[in-house]
Amino acid sequence: MIKYPVLEPGAVIGVTAPSSGVGEELRELLELACSRLQEQGYGVVCGATAWTQDKAKSAPASVRAAEFNAMMADDSIGLVIPPWGGELLIEILEQVDFDHMKVKWILGYSDISVLLLAVTLRTGIATAHGTNFIDLRGKETDPVTAMWESVLSTASGESVLQHSSQQYQLEWGGGEPSPHVFNLTEITNWKTVGNQNVTMQGRLLGGCIDVIRHLIGTPYGDVRYFQQHYIQNEPILWYLENCELSVTDLRRSLLQMKLAGWFDHCSGLMFGRSAANRPMENYTVEDVYQELASELGLPVVYDIDCGHLSPQLTLVNGAFAEVEVRVEAEEAGGMEEGQKGRGTVRQYFRP
Incomplete structure (x- = not known):
């Protein structure tokens, strides 16, 4: 049987970087994302790995795995959303504690999908492929991205409907700045x-x-x-x-x-x-x-x-x-x- 977490109102989001962290030069993006989610009523706890980046990873594999395991075991944290993807998440899999993982959402994509798929295949806990934390920093959120809350709030036994977007972003960083992060052209x-x-x-x-x-x-x-x-x-x-x-x-x-x-x-x-x-x-x-x-x-x-x-x-x-x-x-x-x-x-x- 599949076990579905449920996103509760005012949940605490744990931000850890099992792949790449943000690094000093982009620190303001993470700070802004934290502020936006807090304005929406969420608690936010950022692990040390979220703020560091060196040698194509946020930290050594043992450090990344330990921080992820700690957040998954912490009852005060309602869900885990990495800042974004990266390159070397696969390094931590041998040290992930699949056997004692609490049933809570992990949300992300790109390199994070290695962790998402491994967790679901090994444990039967549902995981969510979707927006990363950094992309929730906008003043507004486009309707497709915004569905992450509705999907993760769906109760076991219920259903949720999503529609294709009207427009999408062709490339990163192109066009004028947008209040909802993406330039949907x-x-x-x-x-x-x-x-x-x-x-x-x-x-x-x-x-x-x-x-x-x-x-x-x-x-x-x-x-x-x-x-x-x-x-x-x-x-x-x-x-x-x-x-x-x-x-x-x-x-x-x-x-x-x-x-x-x-x-x-x-x-x-x-x-x-x-x-x-x-x-x-x-x-x-x-x-x-x-x-x-x-x-x-x-x-x-x-x-x-x-x-x-x-x-x-x-x-x-x-x-x-x-x-x-x-x-x-x-x-x-x-x-x-x-x-x-x-x-x-x-x-x-x-x-």
Whole structure:
């Protein structure tokens, strides 16, 4: 059975950096995020690792793991949100205390998805792939990002609905400063292989493919055990996002996941938008998606609100989800242009 934490009003947020910390030169971003969340009624406790960064990590692995373990064991802390991702979270996994972990939310993405996926696969505790702490520093929060509170406040046995965004951010740091952090300038358009409307459902698992692929073959990436012991062999609905992989590396990584059995008893796949999806020769990411859909005989949806081109949905590892994507008219008369490429994700917090 999946165990779902619940975000309580006025909860204390523990900010620890199991991957990268903020560092002195960007200290004001973390300070601003702390102030914004406190204004909204949350308590905020920042660990020492949140403020430091050296040699591509916030601190040595033992220090990062100890601070994370302490926050997960502390009853006064209601949820844990790292400041952002990084590069070397995988270094701490051997020192994470999975056996004595309290049931509380961990929220983040990018390199943090290594920790999220490992925790859910090992313990059956639901984890949340979504915004990081730093991106909550704005005077306003866009509607898609703001759903993190509604999703994490959903009670076990209940459901929560999220809609695709209207616009997304094309690149970091571009354009004029925005009161809600992101510069949302590009029209969102969810797509499907075959360009047909898609409906699919299953237990959500996923993260940043660049890093979660390294869990394959380790004690922290046993998808088959998770299916058998926690979700009674229900199908898995994968969501994946590519930060930096070339299209050929993406293809290799997906094949490795397939060969490792990660796509056994799978109901479909969703891919986030990515600035890394540049063609190699004439081999495109659409070719990758088409090949995967053909090999697995499964629906593939792409360019969803997930990953490094914000905003992004809050997707809960372990939750049962129903996904609908509309890319064409189902009835005579068709759809308005603004209705095409829209999607919804309803997550059921089913044990």
